[in-house]
Amino acid sequence: MRLRYHSKSGLRPVACSSTLSPGGRAVGDLSEFSLPIRMFLRGYRWRVVDPVPWAPLRVPLARARLALFSSAGFVMPGQPAFDEGIRGGDPSFREIPSDADPAALVDTHRSESFDHAGMQSDPNLAFPLQRARELALRGRIGSLNHRHWSFMGSITAPGRFVAETLPRMAADALADGVQAALLVPV
Amino acid sequence: MCNQAVCLAAAELERNGISTVALVLLRSVAERVRPPRALALPFRHGYPLDAPNQPERQHAVIEAALRLLETPAERGPLLVDYEPAPPPPPARPA
Numbered sequence: 001m002r003l004r005y006h007s008k009s010g011l012r013p014v015a016c017s018s019t020l021s022p023g024g025r026a027v028g029d030l031s032e033f034s035l036p037i038r039m040f041l042r043g044y045r046w047r048v049v050d051p052v053p054w055a056p057l058r059v060p061l062a063r064a065r066l067a068l069f070s071s072a073g074f075v076m077p078g079q080p081a082f083d084e085g086i087r088g089g090d091p092s093f094r095e096i097p098s099d100a101d102p103a104a105l106v107d108t109h110r111s112e113s114f115d116h117a118g119m120q121s122d123p124n125l126a127f128p129l130q131r132a133r134e135l136a137l138r139g140r141i142g143s144l145n146h147r148h149w150s151f152m153g154s155i156t157a158p159g160r161f162v163a164e165t166l167p168r169m170a171a172d173a174l175a176d177g178v179q180a181a182l183l184v185p186v
Numbered sequence: 187m188c189n190q191a192v193c194l195a196a197a198e199l200e201r202n203g204i205s206t207v208a209l210v211l212l213r214s215v216a217e218r219v220r221p222p223r224a225l226a227l228p229f230r231h232g233y234p235l236d237a238p239n240q241p242e243r244q245h246a247v248i249e250a251a252l253r254l255l256e257t258p259a260e261r262g263p264l265l266v267d268y269e270p271a272p273p274p275p276p277a278r279p280a
Contacts, residue, residue, distance in 0.1 A: 030212070032230055046190055046218040053200040054222055054262045061256055064205075069195050071188040089187070114231035122238035131235075131244050140252065151195070153188025161191065166198035174202045182251060183196050183208040183221075184234050185188035 037113050047158055057180060059142070064179040066135070067145040068096075069169070071153035072119060072126035072186035073109030076100060081108035088157025091165045094150045102129040109186065111154050119186060126186045145178050153186055188231070193221035207255045209234050209247070213265065222262040225251045228270065236270065246271065 030038045057064060073082045075094050082090045096105070105123040107116055119126040127150065136144045149169050155161050173181065189210045196206040200222045210216040211234060213226035227247065229236055235244040250268050257264065 046215060047194055048218065049193065049197040049220040049222075052220050052222055052261075052263045053197055055200045055203045055205050056259070057205040057255055061252060069192065069199075071191040071195075116232060118233050118238040124241075124244060125233060125235050125238045128235055128244060128248060131241065131248055134241070134245070135248070135252075140249075151191065153191045155187055155191055158190065158194060162194055162198075166195055169195065170198045170202040170204065173199060173204055178204055180255060181196070181199050181204050181206045182248065183192040183206060185192045185209060185211055186232060186234060 033113055044156070047162070059179060061141055061180065062139055063142040065143045065145055065177050066132060066141045066180045066182065067173055067176070067178040068127065068129065068132055068148040068182055068184065070127040070148075070150055070184045070186070072123075072150065072184070073107065073152045073154075074105040074123060074127050074150045075108050077104055077106060081106070082152045084110045084154065088159075089155030089161070090152045091155060091158070091161035092151070093165055093169055096127070096129070096148045096150050098129070098133075098144050098146050098148065100129060102127065105129075109152065109154070114186065126184055128182075128184065132182070141180070145173070145176050147172075147176070149173070189215040190219050193219040193224065196221040196223070205255055207251045209251060213267070216265055220263050223254050223257075223264045224266070225254055226265060226267050228268065243270075 079094050102123045107120050124130050132144050135141045189212045192208045196208040199206045207223045208221045210224045210226050211231050216224045235247050237243050
């Protein structure tokens with residue numbers, strides 16, 4: 001494993017890595033998507049974070065409290081599924097208790113633009129709850145927060161998500177004393 | 187759109203003083219949206235932590251993300267490519 005730092009002062013377009021995944025995909029490659037989705041993504045007006053906030057880790061990771069955030073659309077048994085029928089995307093979130101059985105998480109992300117087989121076989125693939133517990137047991141992180149956050153990725157109109165959902169999730173995480181967060185797309 | 191959602195979530199957390207690292211499957215989206223810290227992965231959508239039921243491969247991705255979180259830097263954003271370890275060479279015939 002190697003890390004390559006492209007920029008310490010800002011994001012700049014850089015040449016794609018030649019590294020291919022086991023699935024044969026290069027970094028940033030859109031070829032896995034259908035033509036309509038590729039056209040949509042190329043014309044989409046992405047939200048831009050400006051200015052970019054910066055919160056350096058104030059304590060060693062071995063003493064920090066970590067929380068997970070995933071856009072894989074998982075819910076716990078008994079929680080309502082995310083609603084793919086909401087125009088612009090479902091902006092809601094679900095709390096996932098830290099002692100949840102990862103195998104019990106239910107995939108309610110109904111997008112057909114990606115293969116669900118992997119995360120249905122092993123939800124840790126997109127919501128790494130068991131991996132995070134192992135990090136805490138090893139002492140790599142200080143502790144795991146008692147809850148984590150699940151939301152939907154298929155949000156094309158993120159107004160409510162940005163204005164309502166994210167501030168609430170952030171306030172709850174802050175109130176819990178979360179100091180570090182790992183965010184996972186799907 | 188998943189990539190945009192996690193990038194925007196990372197920014198909101200960071201505004202609240204929580205250090206974040208976002209995994210992204212489309213680096214081009216991270217370049218536009220600009221999360222504070224992101225690890226660009228060479229995996230297909232649906233497979234952000236590399237492979238199902240392979241804890242060590244998943245831990246390798248997470249460890250790279252945690253290292254980015256620990257990287258001392260005065261300001262962001264930071265964007266780093268993840269390169270998976272090459273597969274082990276085939277065993278030599280006896």
